[in-house]
Amino acid sequence: MEVNEVFEKVKNLFVEELGLDVDKVTMDAKLEEDLEIDSLGIVEVVMAFEDEFGIEIDDEELTDVATVGQAVNLLHSKL
Amino acid sequence: MSKRRVVVTGLGSINPLGNNVQDTWDNLVNGVSGIDHITSFDTSELPVTFAGEVKNFDANEYMGKQHARKLDRSGHLSIHATEEALKDAGLDLEERLGSNVGIVFGTGIGGIAATENAVRTYDEKGPTRVNPLAITQLMPNSSTGQVAIKFGIEGPSLTITTACAASANAVGEAKNMIENGIVDMVVTGGTESGTTPMTIAAFAQIRALSTKNDSPKEACKPFDKDRDGFVMGEGSTVLVMESEESANKRGAEIYAYVTGYGATTDAYHITAPAEGGAGAVKAMEKAIEDAEINSSDIEYINAHGTSTPANDKNETEAIKTVLGEKAYEVVISSTKSMTGHLLGGGGAFESMASILSIKHSKVPPTINLNDPDEECDLNYTPNNAVDLSINTAMSNSFGFGGHNAVLVFKKS
Numbered sequence: 001m002e003v004n005e006v007f008e009k010v011k012n013l014f015v016e017e018l019g020l021d022v023d024k025v026t027m028d029a030k031l032e033e034d035l036e037i038d039s040l041g042i043v044e045v046v047m048a049f050e051d052e053f054g055i056e057i058d059d060e061e062l063t064d065v066a067t068v069g070q071a072v073n074l075l076h077s078k079l
Numbered sequence: 080m081s082k083r084r085v086v087v088t089g090l091g092s093i094n095p096l097g098n099n100v101q102d103t104w105d106n107l108v109n110g111v112s113g114i115d116h117i118t119s120f121d122t123s124e125l126p127v128t129f130a131g132e133v134k135n136f137d138a139n140e141y142m143g144k145q146h147a148r149k150l151d152r153s154g155h156l157s158i159h160a161t162e163e164a165l166k167d168a169g170l171d172l173e174e175r176l177g178s179n180v181g182i183v184f185g186t187g188i189g190g191i192a193a194t195e196n197a198v199r200t201y202d203e204k205g206p207t208r209v210n211p212l213a214i215t216q217l218m219p220n221s222s223t224g225q226v227a228i229k230f231g232i233e234g235p236s237l238t239i240t241t242a243c244a245a246s247a248n249a250v251g252e253a254k255n256m257i258e259n260g261i262v263d264m265v266v267t268g269g270t271e272s273g274t275t276p277m278t279i280a281a282f283a284q285i286r287a288l289s290t291k292n293d294s295p296k297e298a299c300k301p302f303d304k305d306r307d308g309f310v311m312g313e314g315s316t317v318l319v320m321e322s323e324e325s326a327n328k329r330g331a332e333i334y335a336y337v338t339g340y341g342a343t344t345d346a347y348h349i350t351a352p353a354e355g356g357a358g359a360v361k362a363m364e365k366a367i368e369d370a371e372i373n374s375s376d377i378e379y380i381n382a383h384g385t386s387t388p389a390n391d392k393n394e395t396e397a398i399k400t401v402l403g404e405k406a407y408e409v410v411i412s413s414t415k416s417m418t419g420h421l422l423g424g425g426g427a428f429e430s431m432a433s434i435l436s437i438k439h440s441k442v443p444p445t446i447n448l449n450d451p452d453e454e455c456d457l458n459y460t461p462n463n464a465v466d467l468s469i470n471t472a473m474s475n476s477f478g479f480g481g482h483n484a485v486l487v488f489k490k491s
Contacts, residue, residue: 019144036145043211051208 001079007072013048014068027069035068049075082258084323085338087488088331089168090431091160091268094314095131095418099163104435107414107443108464112296114310114419120276126283129295130274131312131419149212150225151190156315156424157222157270158229164266165230168319169331175231181262182227182236183253185245185269187423187478189219192275222270222315234262240423242478243383244342245269246316247426250486251340253320263325268317268427279311285350287387300447301384301413302391302455309385312419316427318434335434339370339473339487350479352389356397359383359475362483363401370487372471375405377487379442379472381433382459384413385420394475395455410467412460416446426476430486433472437490440468 007027014020020035031037037045046057049071055078065071090100095113097103106113114131122128138147138155147155165172193216201209215221220238227236235256239248246269253267282288289308291298299310326333343365345358352359367374383394391413399406414432415421421428436442441464448461470490477483 019139019148040149040211040215047208047211 001076003072003076006076006079009052010068010072010075013052017048018044025068027067027072029068030066031068031071032066053079055079083260084336085254085257085320086323086326086336087318087320087334087434088326089164089170089319090334090434091163091167092314092316092428092431093133093136093156093159094316094421094428095133095312098133098136100167100431104439107417107432108441110417110444110446110462110464112417112446114295114299114312116295117274125276125279127279127288127290128292129298129310131310132274133313149215151193151216151221152272153186153190153270153315154216154222154225156272156313157184157226157317160268160270160315160317161226161230161266164317164319169329170319172230175233177231178233179263180232181234181253181256181265182223182232183239183249183256183265183267184223184226185239185241185247185249185423185426186219186222187240187242187245187271188273188278189240190217190221191273191278193217195275195277226266230266232266241482241484242480243420243422243425244476244478244482244484245423245426247430247474247476247484247486248342248482250318250320250337250427250430251342251484254337254340257320257322264319264321266317267320268315269424270315271422271424272313273422274311274313282311289386297447299386299416299419301382301386301416301445302395302451302459303448304450304452306386306388306391309387309415310419312421314418314421314424314428316424316431318427318430335437336489336491337486338489339366339372341365341367341369341485343483345481345483347481349481352393352477353481355400356393358481358483359394359397359477360400362485363397363473363475366473366485366487367401370489372487374402376471377402377409377473378469379433379436379467380409380411381429381472381474382411382413383475383477384415384445386415390477392452392454395457398457406457409458410442410460410465411457412442413445414443416448426474426484429474429476430488433474433488437469437472437488440466442467
């Protein structure tokens with residue numbers, strides 16, 4: 001799967017599951033500051049990723065994920 | 080030191096009769112029933128298929144999906160009611176209310192729907208798929224915390240869970256906080272949205288609910304011979320209460336004074352009221368004493384009046400014990416006949432109804448009261464509202480667990 005496809009899927013999840021504004025979900029968007037996804041929200045996002053992509057994500061892998069782009073790259077590397 | 084006087088300066092409500100105070104009041108005095116067939120889930124396997132539901136309210140539309148997802152429906156309703164109450168009190172919603180404002184909310188069962196959903200997910204998909212927001216939705220203090228966050232309430236906060244007396248206790252404890260100078264203002268009230276397949280089944284198992292499935296609007300008939308149980312309802316009602324001095328300083332309009340609060344416990348049975356309503360009698364007496372009035376001063380009683388055989392009989396007896404001969408003169412009504420039982424949200428709703436009765440000099444009726452029980456022989460304002468100039472009103476709330484909370488409101 002191309003990075004672009006991963007991004008489109010992530011964007012859909014954010015809009016459909018979390019109710020985020022579609023225009024806000026860009027590769028550069030910061031999860032906490034721009035998208036108001038707090039620590040509880042991150043757990044939800046991870047659950048949604050795991051279900052969507054059929055993978056498992058460890059908490060440690062999330063340490064460096066602060067933007068949508070970083071999340072997309074992490075997912076892409078695991079596929 | 081003399082106690083500070085406590086006033087109500089703001090009201091907000093969303094309930095089966097209306098999504099704001101004005102619509103609610105109009106429907107109350109017109110004797111409209113807010114009870115109907117349940118629309119929010121499939122009732123085909125349930126012994127009871129009707130309830131008082133809040134209508135035409137979409138939380139996603141109201142607060143946006145991103146925020147709505149974080150709250151249970153009881154939380155959505157409480158944010159909505161609080162917003163209306165704060166606006167009504169003339170407070171600036173853009174400003175944080177700060178540390179001189181407290182919050183005391185009551186609820187019977189908190190986010191029970193969130194609990195049920197999480198258990199279902201656990202059973203179907205296992206522990207790693209349980210909603211991470213489940214705890215913060217289901218905890219009974221969820222609404223208290225979310226309302227505090229939304230409006231920047233930084234003073235003391237309490238969540239009271241004394242079943243169907245919860246938000247009457249909340250109003251009473253808010254009164255104490257203000258009287259004793261702990262804070263100048265308290266946002267108080269209650270919320271409940273506990274009508275789920277499981278709660279209906281469980282209440283039905285103990286024969287607490289009316290089973291008049293064919294005639295939902297006529298099912299709740301407090302004090303009537305044909306009454307057969309209460310009807311579940313949902314909703315949130317919020318009152319802005321403050322010291323008289325604080326209200327005057329802000330130039331806020333005063334609805335009424337909260338002058339009496341009596342709270343007792345039956346210590347008798349977990350669901351049945353004590354014989355003769357002994358605990359209720361003591362709570363009424365304490366509220367009257369706290370208000371520094373005589374029982375003969377009470378002109379209107381908003382009864383607990385659940386429409387269960389036991390409550391209405393015992394409450395009637397208790398009123399007779401407290402008021403003596405005057406019990407046959409005092410005007411009584413049960414607004415639950417129209418809203419259903421708002422459970423933990425009931426006491427705050429009925430406080431509002433009492434306060435609006437004082438303000439408008441009008442008493443909402445007990446609807447569906449066509450054939451009074453011989454043991455219920457007082458004036459319950461059957462079927463039509465009456466005009467009545469009221470200076471002093473009392474509101475009764477009693478809960479499973481044996482909790483009794485009685486409030487007295489005065490015009491001046």
